[in-house]
Amino acid sequence: MSSATNIIPFEYQGQSVRFSTDGWINATEAARRFGKRPVDWLKQEETQEYIRTLAEAMGMTKVTQNHFGLVRTSRGGKAPGTWLHPKLGVRFAQWLDMRFSVWCDAQIDNLIHGDQDDWQHLRDSAAIGYQGMCDALNLTRQAQGKQSAPHHFINEARLINGVLYGEFKGRDRTDMDRTELRLIGMLEQRNTFLLGQGLDYQQRKQALTEYVDEHLRPRLSGGAA
Known part of the structure; x- marks a missing residue:
C-alpha cells in the first residue's frame, strides 16, 4: 500500500472499516470492534508460519521487520494503524469473526476487480x-x-x-x-x-x-x- 493509494471506507454493521483501493485492510480499525489487536494475531506461531509460507509462494524471500512487506504500519496521516496485504486480510478476519471474514472477502474481491x-x-x-x-x-x-x-x-x-x-x-x-x-x-x-x-x-x-x-x-x- 503506497502513500498515494486512496482509502475507501466500507460500513459493516453500522461501523466503518477502511480498505485501500488495492485491497489492504486497516487491521487496527477492524480488530477494535471485536476487542482485539493485530499484534496478538501476528505474534502467534501459526500466523508467522502462514506468513512465511505465503511470502514464499509469492516469491518474497527477503525477511523484513514488516513480515516480508505483507504488513505495514502507519503512525500518522489519515490512515493510521496496522495494514494487512489483501492475501492476509481474510485470514486475519477469520480470527476476528467468521461472518466478518466472509464480508471482508467480498469487499477485497470487489476492490481488486475494480469496484x-x-x-x-x-x-x-x-x-x-x-x-x-x-x-x-x-x-x-x-x-x-x-x-x-x-x-x-x-x-x-x-x-x-x-x-x-x-x-x-x-x-x-x-x-x-x-x-x-x-x-x-x-x-x-x-x-x-x-x-x-x-x-x-x-x-x-x-x-x-x-x-x-x-x-x-x-x-x-x-x-x-
Whole structure:
C-alpha cells in the first residue's frame, strides 16, 4: 500500500472499516470492534508460519521487520494503524469473526476487480455537484447585488452536512462510503434547484430537511454500502 493509494471506507454493521483501493485492510480499525489487536494475531506461531509460507509462494524471500512487506504500519496521516496485504486480510478476519471474514472477502474481491471505480466516480460526482451548487449560490447573490465570500460556500457545504447528519460542520468526504457520497450528491443537486427558485437559507434548510426525512433518511440508516 503506497502513500498515494486512496482509502475507501466500507460500513459493516453500522461501523466503518477502511480498505485501500488495492485491497489492504486497516487491521487496527477492524480488530477494535471485536476487542482485539493485530499484534496478538501476528505474534502467534501459526500466523508467522502462514506468513512465511505465503511470502514464499509469492516469491518474497527477503525477511523484513514488516513480515516480508505483507504488513505495514502507519503512525500518522489519515490512515493510521496496522495494514494487512489483501492475501492476509481474510485470514486475519477469520480470527476476528467468521461472518466478518466472509464480508471482508467480498469487499477485497470487489476492490481488486475494480469496484473502487464506483466509489471514485461517486466522489468525483459529489465534487462536481458541490461546484455546481457554489456556482448557483454565486449567481443568486450576484442577482441580488451581493458579493460572495469563501464562508458563503463553506456554509452551503455545512448546510448539506447538517440536514443529513444533524451537525452543521465540515466533514472529510474521503472518509465517506458510497451510500453517503450518493446521498450528498443528491442533496447538492436539490439545493442547487432550490437556489434557482430563489429560496433563502432558512427556506432551503427546511425544504432540504423535509426531503431528507421523506426520501433519504431510510437509505442512510439502512447502511447500504
